[in-house]
Amino acid sequence: MKNKKLLISISSAISVLLIIVVSYFIFSYSNNLNKFKEDLSSNNYEDASYCFNNGTKNIILKKTFIKSSEDIITEKLSEIENEYYSGDISEEETVEDLNGLLSLNTSNEEILNFKNTLPLIKDSKDSFDIGISKLDEENYLEALNYFKSVHNLSDCKAQALEYEETCLDKIREPILKTVDEYISNEKYSKGIEYLDSQINSLPDDPKLQEKRDELEKLRLEHLEDYSQKNIDKATARTAPVMEYYKKLNEDTINQFDITSNTNYLIFVNIAEQKTYVYEGSKNDWTLDKTFTCSTGIEGKETPVGVFTVQNRAPWFFSPKYGQGGKYYVQFMGNYLFHSIPFDSDRTTVSDPTLGVPSSHGCIRLSVEDSKWLYDNVQNGSKIIIY
Incomplete structure (x- = not known):
């Protein structure tokens, strides 16, 4: 009799335990499924993936959960398609939503088929x-x-x-x-x-x-090395430059007792590809103009040293190079300040380059700047080039 009562008690306890376990799995199933649907509805695919993975751990209702989840995914896919075709979401947003569904690692065929039809x-x-x-x-x-x-x-x-x-x-x-x-x-x-x-x-x-x-x-x-090497040459042209090499600028121009036969002084900095025009007199020079220029290319560098303006003309043409220039100002032999080069028609620009070495030794300026130099800087004006 006692054994029978014990068996009944054990059986009852097991039944209660089973009911509790089954109830837990049912509750877990329902909770995960509802949360999964809610996350998909709000496009929260990361949390939806977490819920899906939890749901598939339900050893009793795993198959049921997967089937129910796939039904929800199918509904979501249909919703995405409708929103895309009605223009409520962009193509990019559509792809992002489809990628979200694909991240759930469920049946992907329908999702991929739709995704692959998108023009993007x-x-x-x-x-x-x-x-x-x-x-x-x-x-x-x-x-x-x-x-x-x-x-x-x-x-x-x-x-x-x-x-x-x-x-x-x-x-x-x-x-x-x-x-x-x-x-x-x-x-x-x-x-x-x-x-x-x-x-x-x-x-x-x-x-x-x-x-x-x-x-x-x-x-x-290279340009600095070229200037240094040529300044180091003991010639009447380069020796005067040694004193203020790399030190001559607007702030120091009046520290070197520099004179000019006119009220203009020109300084060309080869490394900077700049031409500076100063106005005034000894130790009272003021920067008047700054021109971007182009000096000689490697192998045809502009000469370094101290020069004076010698001559000028409104035009020249070089058959050797097939180009000419406007408003030239001569400072030594065939070395000139002049405009950017033109073809023989005096209209077509053959090379607009300024700011980098591009000449055969002359100093190129814009047409406007070369005309200003031509009109204003008199013969005898000192030119310093390094």
Whole structure:
């Protein structure tokens, strides 16, 4: 009798325990499912994923939970489609929502089918495939542009970025090789000119910009070295420059007892590619004009030293170089201040470059600045160049 009562008690206890356990799993199922639906409704896919993973741990109702979750996902997919086609959400927002659904690791076929119909995804896939084809053809610039057009939300974007770097390396390689040849021959201005013509195809490339900065530094060092070496020559032209080399500027101009035969004094800083015009007299000079100029390229550098204005004319033309200049002011032999170069028609500009060495030894100025110099600075005015 006692054993029978004990068995009944144990059986009752087990039944109660089972009821509690089953109730817990039912409650957990219901709670996770409701929270899952709520999170999807508010596009909170991260929390929805957490609820889904918790729900699949329900050993009693796992299959039921998965089936119910898939029904909710299907409803959400239908809602996204309706909002997209009605224009209530953008294409980007649609892709982000679809990616959110895909992150739940449930049945993905319907979601992927819809996603792949979106122009953003389809066009990105097409661009990626064409980019691969162009890459195989070694048409690196076109391939680069196709890879760049792949949208950030596309599944191909990560691969596209890798291929972008491959294309950039292939495009840079011959450019940098040519630049290095200019550097080895100390043709820094030509290297800058060449690099600038190539940078247009890769305007935001940091490596090409770094190379340009390197060229600018080398060019400046070359110009300073050229000035220093020529100033060190013991000639009547360069010796007077030694005293104020690298010290002459607007603040110090009146510390060197510099005289001129007129009320104008011209100072050309080759390293800065600037022409400074001072007005006044000995130890009372005031900066009047600052002109951006272009001096001689490597191998045809503008002479360094102290000169005077000798002559002037409104036009000259050099058959040797196939170009001429307006409003020239002569300071030594064939060395002149003059405008940017023109063709023989006196109208067509053959090279607008200013601010970097680009001449055959003359000092180029803008048309406006060269005319001012021509009109105002008299013969006999002192010119200091270094």
